[in-house]
Amino acid sequence: PQYRSKILGLKEDDFEKYQNWALNYYLSGIIPPEIKAQSSSPLDSSLTKEEFFQFSLSFSQLSSDVQKELALHVEERIYTKGEIVFNEEEELNSLVLVQSGEIELSHYIKDLSVYFTLDKALDFDVLGAEELLCHVPSTLMARANKKTKTLLLPKNIFEELMSTTDFVVPLCISLASRLQSFNKFRGKTIQSGEDDVVLGEESMSSSGTTKVATLNLPEEGGRDTKDPIRLLDKVLRLASQKNASDIHFEFFEKEFCVRFRVDGTMISFQKPLEREIGMTFVNRIKVLAQMDISERRRPQDGKFVFKDDSGEEVNARVSTLPARFGEKMVIRLLRKKGSVIPLNRLAPDKKVIQFLNRLTEYKQGLFLIAGPTGSGKTTTLYSVLNKMDHVEKNILTVEDPVELDLKGINQVQINREIGLDYSQVLRYVLRQDPDVILVGEIRDQESLQMVFEASLTGHLVLSTIHAANSVDVFPRLLELKARASQVATSLIGVMSQRLVRGICPHCKTARPLSSEELALFESAGLQVGTETFYGKGCEACLQTGYLGRLPLFEFWENDEQIQTVMMKEDMELLSQTIRSQPQFQPLLHYGLSMVARGFTTFDEIRPYGLLRQPLGVRQAA
Ligand SMILES: [Zn+2]
Known part of the structure; x- marks a missing residue:
């Protein structure tokens, strides 16, 4: 008292x-x-x-x-x-x-x-x-x-x-x-994450001709985790069960570490393993992926297939890189089935779905998605292609690498080692009388010119490009020596995309909104209540509170007014014109609408630099 x-x-x-x-x-x-x-x-x-x-x-x-x-x-x-x-x-x-x-x-x-x-x-x-x-x-x-x-x-x-x-x-x-x-600890730092993705992709790009081995996981018997082979099988199964996109094996001076990337976030094992176990892991994977066990000083790649707990086949692409204390190995997991998302399930936002549906009806023109590596651009384009009529239309893709098998669609893999680069393959593809072409990425001037020619001569071309946002795509195209008139006449529309983590539905919890958050919602013109949601953390989401990922979109469609402004090459006016389209919604507002609807959190939107901190408030170091 x-x-x-x-x-x-x-x-x-x-x-x-x-x-x-x-x-x-x-x-x-x-x-x-x-x-x-x-x-x-x-x-x-x-x-x-x-x-x-x-x-x-x-x-x-x-x-x-x-x-x-x-x-x-x-x-x-x-x-x-x-x-x-x-x-x-x-x-x-x-x-x-x-x-x-x-x-x-x-x-x-x-x-x-x-x-x-x-x-x-x-x-x-x-x-x-x-x-x-x-x-x-x-x-x-x-x-x-x-x-x-x-x-x-x-x-x-x-x-x-x-x-x-x-x-x-x-x-x-x-x-x-x-x-x-x-x-x-969960590796949320965006930059290091991107590095890892690039490392994985680049060192794997030439694996097109490697043979495929199959791993039969042993039947569940004794639970002896001291047996490294059994432990490795458990690691693979767990990675697949938790929907990990990559498994990382890393050697340090005295220990060996295993990390998973789940929904873009790195998660590490608490207790590092002995280096001996790591050696067994790496050698075992090398055997499965038909790589050279004795070669430890040069990067290698390979692939193998294993069945996970649900009996589903998982494609594993392996790459190694010599590092100071031993080989760093990255295993990228690609699930064979069920990965093309039906177009109407791609996003919970009707306007996006309607826009993408309209796209499937075009007979010719160019559609571009902008976004960094790993932002789900290809997934979106796959959903669009999947919606199209495979029988009545001749659909071809040019990809590096082919990420998924699409039923009824001819997919061509770029192979630079034998001289098959984008422009070379595009040339062949155009002779195959396609109606729709997916071009994995536009990187160079030559491919861009071919894409323009195709899109103006009765082909619908879908592709991706590196640009900061949907509005910046036009100046980016001019940088690649496109003529303003080409862009104005061929471009159907542009989309910009990012991926954020979705709130885990198993531990989703409401909390009161702060006044800053309320102000942000209001600035985006969103009607909200007094609550917002987050994941408390549970077994299903490895205590992260997040499960699965959710795309954020920003898009606009070309029209006469925009065409006129493009011809003037006035970037400022173009930006204003695009932003004043009634259906245009900036990425930030789209993200906030997803927060308002309880699909993701403020924290997930903030790292993308979309939210300015309110005045007088700073983020903890
Ligand atoms: Zn959860």
Whole structure:
């Protein structure tokens, strides 16, 4: 009671207000700028309890009286190396304050009997605040990595503290930085992700002639994960089950690491494996992919096929690259069936579907999709082709590589080694009397000229191009020496595309909207309620809260007005004209509409640089 009178200066509804506010800040990953961590925290394990509160970011703003009071209520607890602080599904009764030592936060993957590490809590860190704040059991396991001194702050005291801004704001900062760190551990950094994709694709591009081996996974028998071959089979099955697009094997000085890319995000195994196991993995895959086991200094590629748990055949394309501590191996997984998405299921937005449907009716012209590597451009074009009549129309594709088998469509693979580049193959393809041609990518002047000629002489050409957005496609074409008149007459329309992760439907949860978020929705002209959604994290989504991916679109159609402006080559006016089309919706607004409809989150849209931070608010480093 005495304690309560000292720090509880707020009314009940104010308490709730702060709690919601804290939750919002935590979930948005945004921290207020005016408060910074104490940079001069002494890393001394012999601190008294009072000193701990003085230097811990979350408690440092409290008055010294309150800090002294708190010191009386905490219980000291020392964990030995390997000891579990709390487990998954455990209800927490207290906040765990790390005085000194290290606590690892991880999530257990049953199928593989391994842990994935998400974060490490070090001196002055606070654990369990999210659980106590949201009244949920822990979704992670916390285990001491070495001898760790902690202070346990009882739940009821924590709840009382939540009523003071001096505690709530700093706590939010530490929660926000934990979220950032989770994301870092999950490899959310966009740039490194793109690098990995490029590495995989480039080193695999010449694998067209490699023979295909088949891997028969052994029957489920003993669960001995110490047998490396069995463990590898489990890794492959798990990767397929979790819909991973790539498996990465990496050697370090003393260990071997396995990582998956799931929905564009890298996820690593918590416990690195022994290098010996890694050698077995790499050699086994090399045998399956008919690669040279003894060659370790030159890059190689190959492929094999295996059956996953559902009996579905999975194509695996393998590439190796010599790295400092051993070969880095990337296995790209391509599922054979069910990957062409029916056009009407491509997006939950009617306008996009109607636009793409109209496209299938054109007899001639050029349609372009802009976007970076891995933004799902080919998937969209496949859906469009799949919608067309394969019997009445002669459809041909020129691709590098052929990503999927399309029924009833002739697909030609580029093979530069034997002189079959885009322009060469296009020349052959045009002699085959096609109605519709998909050109994987327009990279050079020569291909572009052929594409224009084809699109003006009775062929519908669909292709992709690298450009920042749908409006920038026109200047990009001029850069490739296209004439403005060619573009104006042949271009049907342009689309720009990005992929974001979708909220996991198994753990989708509502939370209140912050005022900034509400303002963003309003600026996009969207009518929304008071809630938005996120994934709490569950077994199905490997605790990421996301499952599957969702395309974001921006598109416009060529018309007389745009044609006239194109002929003038006035970029500023062109941009204005396109943006003033009634059906034009900027990518950001499309993304926000997907957030408003509960398909994805603000966080997923932010990394693409689409959202400006509200003034006076910065993102945690
Ligand atoms: Zn989930």
